[in-house]
Amino acid sequence: MKKTILIPGGAGYIGSNTAYLMYKLGYKVIIVDNLFHGQSFNHSWAEFIKADFTDNEVLKNIFSKNKIDAVMHFAALIEVGESVKRPRDFYNNNVIKTIKLLNCMVDHGVKKIVFSSSCAVYGNPVKIPLDEDNPYNPISPYGKNKLCIEFALKDYADAYDLQYVSLRYFNAAGANIKERLGEQHNPETHIIPLMLRAIKNNKIFKIFGTNYKTEDGTCVRDYIHVKDLAQAHVLALKYLDNGGKSNFFNLGSEAGYSVKQMIQAAQKICNKEMKIEICDRRPGDVDILIADSSKIKKVLGWIPKYSDLDFILQTAWEWEQKKIL
Numbered sequence: 001m002k003k004t005i006l007i008p009g010g011a012g013y014i015g016s017n018t019a020y021l022m023y024k025l026g027y028k029v030i031i032v033d034n035l036f037h038g039q040s041f042n043h044s045w046a047e048f049i050k051a052d053f054t055d056n057e058v059l060k061n062i063f064s065k066n067k068i069d070a071v072m073h074f075a076a077l078i079e080v081g082e083s084v085k086r087p088r089d090f091y092n093n094n095v096i097k098t099i100k101l102l103n104c105m106v107d108h109g110v111k112k113i114v115f116s117s118s119c120a121v122y123g124n125p126v127k128i129p130l131d132e133d134n135p136y137n138p139i140s141p142y143g144k145n146k147l148c149i150e151f152a153l154k155d156y157a158d159a160y161d162l163q164y165v166s167l168r169y170f171n172a173a174g175a176n177i178k179e180r181l182g183e184q185h186n187p188e189t190h191i192i193p194l195m196l197r198a199i200k201n202n203k204i205f206k207i208f209g210t211n212y213k214t215e216d217g218t219c220v221r222d223y224i225h226v227k228d229l230a231q232a233h234v235l236a237l238k239y240l241d242n243g244g245k246s247n248f249f250n251l252g253s254e255a256g257y258s259v260k261q262m263i264q265a266a267q268k269i270c271n272k273e274m275k276i277e278i279c280d281r282r283p284g285d286v287d288i289l290i291a292d293s294s295k296i297k298k299v300l301g302w303i304p305k306y307s308d309l310d311f312i313l314q315t316a317w318e319w320e321q322k323k324i325l
């Protein structure tokens with residue numbers, strides 16, 4: 001019998017790429033997503049339920065009709081800057097609702113979860129590249145939300161025998177063009193789609209801050225292709241299925257690019273100049289985030305294949321032009 005995976009937030013950017021991979025590997029995929037970020041979901045390979053992932057009736061129905069083998073939880077508010085302005089919404093969605101989901105799993109005897117965490121749990125890292133030994137010091141409510149859930153996962157694992165893998169993503173980017181799975185947030189706040197739209201529509205791209213402690217003064221981030229992220233989830237579940245103990249991993253490409261370097265790279269891919277404006281810092285942003293992903297490589301055998309920056313930008317550019325929503 002096919003194994004069944006419940007994927008809250010599976011219509012989103014990283015969720016849909018992962019859900020597709022799970023389907024390809026022979027799993028039955030059930031997605032619960034309220035399409036909050038303005039995205040659509042027009043794919044036949046998953047059972048799609050448009051609902052809040054904590055809707056009791058919906059969950060009761062899913063759990064009574066299916067034997068859920070594991071949950072991959074993607075549903076979250078994700079904009080670091082917004083979390084500083086609207087912590088209430090972020091705590092409600094990312095913490096309270098996620099705890100409800102964990103309770104529901106415990107009540108229905110579902111023992112495995114792969115959780116979408118973030119490198120934002122570290123705040124300004126003490127050491128770059130950033131390994132899992134860096135102290136937790138999140139500076140945004142978003143980072144604190146993710147850390148709260150990591151603490152809860154640990155407690156639930158100890159008390160209720162839940163097994164979890166928490167993946168601390170760096171910056172997800174790129175698209176799966178063939179399967180029409182790319183970034184579609186509304187409003188969009190992420191650097192790559194905004195840069196590419198500025199180029200495409202001859203609009204201004206705003207650089208948020210040029211006085212960070214980096215070589216050129218702009219923030220440095222680690223961009224990882226969404227297909228590499230998806231693959232890590234598959235390996236995480238396999239690890240739990242093979243009896244691996246609950247664990248957490250940093251998940252990035254291990255290369256850092258400043259905002260100015262990203263602009264140069266995007267202009268090269270699109271063969272067109274971008275209009276830019278220097279603006280104030282965006283609250284919640286840290287100077288540099290570059291992953292040390294050696295733990296996930298060693299323990300899960302994860303090998304990134306798609307995270308070369310030019311390939312990331314090329315697929316993101318194709319997605320921007322051909323996007324079929």
Ligand code: UFG
Pocket residue numbers: 078079080081118119120169170171172189190191192194205206207208209219220221259282285289
């Ligand atoms: N940036 C700009 N101008 C823009 C948009 C972004 O200069 O118009 C800068 C930001 O200030 C930041 C960098 O580009 O320095 C990347 O910003 P993004 O908004 O693309 O991504 P974030 O790093 O803020 O956050 C993303 C996800 C989070 C995740 C984090 C991990 O949204 O969920 O990556 O680093 F936690």
